[in-house]
Amino acid sequence: MLAETNFTAAFPVAEPVVRLRDFTRSFGANTVIDGLNLSIAPGEFVALLGRSGGGKTTLLRTLAGLDSVGGQDVRIPTSRAVVFQDSRLLPWKKVWRNVALGLKGPGVRERAEAALNEVGLGHRIDAWPLTLSGGEAQRVALARALVREPKLLLLDEPFAALDALTRIKMHALVLELWRVHRPAILMVTHDVDEAVALADRILVLDAGRIVAEEHITVQRGERGDVGRVLRQRLLGHLGCEVTSEHVVSAVDVGASIVPFPQGASA
Numbered sequence: 001m002l003a004e005t006n007f008t009a010a011f012p013v014a015e016p017v018v019r020l021r022d023f024t025r026s027f028g029a030n031t032v033i034d035g036l037n038l039s040i041a042p043g044e045f046v047a048l049l050g051r052s053g054g055g056k057t058t059l060l061r062t063l064a065g066l067d068s069v070g071g072q073d074v075r076i077p078t079s080r081a082v083v084f085q086d087s088r089l090l091p092w093k094k095v096w097r098n099v100a101l102g103l104k105g106p107g108v109r110e111r112a113e114a115a116l117n118e119v120g121l122g123h124r125i126d127a128w129p130l131t132l133s134g135g136e137a138q139r140v141a142l143a144r145a146l147v148r149e150p151k152l153l154l155l156d157e158p159f160a161a162l163d164a165l166t167r168i169k170m171h172a173l174v175l176e177l178w179r180v181h182r183p184a185i186l187m188v189t190h191d192v193d194e195a196v197a198l199a200d201r202i203l204v205l206d207a208g209r210i211v212a213e214e215h216i217t218v219q220r221g222e223r224g225d226v227g228r229v230l231r232q233r234l235l236g237h238l239g240c241e242v243t244s245e246h247v248v249s250a251v252d253v254g255a256s257i258v259p260f261p262q263g264a265s266a
């Protein structure tokens, strides 16, 4: 008799690194997150778009563990790190001490140095933060996050304050770091092109609900045509005008769009 194959045992599905079930967050009478379901797989790169006031920061604060979740069904890893729009470096500590903040044990300076080398700033290890450019300061912030090898890296509009050229360089750096360290990433951004260039999956949050989800199966760097189509669709989800010529089927663009039913699992 043929042995029965247990596919689940042979190919175990990775447990999500993040899972929110029917998550709600209110400020007084204002319900900001409204029955949200979200899961993020290990190593997945997810971008979060949404109109101003849609709840992105509130969601990110929840995943960062900065807000109480009040007994709700929320799973977030203890190993997580956040990079904000501004680097938030302590100006009275040298660059390496900022990266090493909170690290314990022997070889702390060496670990900080290795992380700084990874972001191309090994030569500024003893610099003071105020002598860094905006892009350099953000690279130090990335080094500080990654030196802890987080399972979840939260990026809160990390490139919004940078000029266009520096932003492009930062995109390449983040992708390289992600490929090496493989944290799950949730990146909040207002920049549709940034989301399309970097993410595996894009969520659109509006009035505290996920109103659309895009899975991108086309490799990064080959997203030219797909990117243009996705961009228009995402702008549509964000409430911008989209003309009929932009509506192309999922098969045509090698990506899928899932209009997000409320109560469904992300």
Ligand SMILES: Nc1ncnc2c1ncn2[C@@H]1O[C@H](COP(=O)(O)OP(=O)(O)OP(=O)(O)O)[C@@H](O)[C@H]1O
Binding pocket: 027, 030, 032, 050, 051, 052, 053, 054, 055, 056, 057, 058, 059
């Ligand atoms: N601590 C708070 N107390 C009261 N209301 C809050 C608090 N934090 C957020 N809100 C409200 O929750 C709503 C969502 O805010 P949030 O900052 O999450 O939106 P957002 O999508 O990040 O917006 P933006 O893109 O403009 O940063 C807003 O109406 C905001 O005023």
